[in-house]
Amino acid sequence: MSPRAQKWTLATVLLALAALFAVWFAHDRHWLASQLVFTAPPLLLALGVVTGRGKAMFWAGVLALFWFSHGVMSAWSHPETAHFAWLELLLALAVIGVSSAPGLRRRFSKR
Numbered sequence: 001m002s003p004r005a006q007k008w009t010l011a012t013v014l015l016a017l018a019a020l021f022a023v024w025f026a027h028d029r030h031w032l033a034s035q036l037v038f039t040a041p042p043l044l045l046a047l048g049v050v051t052g053r054g055k056a057m058f059w060a061g062v063l064a065l066f067w068f069s070h071g072v073m074s075a076w077s078h079p080e081t082a083h084f085a086w087l088e089l090l091l092a093l094a095v096i097g098v099s100s101a102p103g104l105r106r107r108f109s110k111r
Contacts, residue, residue, distance in 0.1 A: 001101065003102070006098060006101060006102070007049055007050065007052075007057075008050075009098050010046075010049050010057060010060060010095065010098045010099060011046045011049045011050050013091055013094045013095050013098060014042040014043070014045050014046035014049065014060060014095065015042070015043070015046050016091055017042045017067065017088070017091045017092070017095070018039050018040075018042040018043045018046070020084060020087055020088060020091065021034075021035075021038035021039040021042070021088075022035065022039045023084075024038075024081065024084040024088075025038060025039070041063055042060075042063075045059060045060045045063070057099045057102075058099070060095050060099050061095065061096055061099035061100055063095075064092045064093075064095035064096045064099070065092075065096070067088055067091070067092040067095070068088075068089060068092035068093065068096070070085075070088065071085045071086070071088035071089035071092060072085075072089065073085075074088070075089065
């Protein structure tokens with residue numbers, strides 16, 4: 001995958017994750033807090049990835065580990081919203097894979 005395609009793929013996955021959180025917590029009692037904690041970070045990271053900020057891809061991968069953990073906890077503890085949690089798990093794994101690809105490519109490439 002080319003760096004340009006990787007950048008746009010990661011931005012798309014981050015925007016999908018932000019949309020998921022916006023829908024998931026739309027009727028939350030603490031709406032503003034949930035939007036600031038869950039929806040804002042992937043939006044800001046997508047903006048950073050698209051504008052070419054150097055560390056945005058790294059931080060997306062780091063935060064995806066937290067999103068993955070949140071998805072696992074939610075899937076097991078809240079069966080009524082498990083479909084959101086499983087989608088969060090899949091998107092978090094996609095963020096981890098796409099953001100880790102350049103490092104893995106450099107690590108395992110022929111010299």
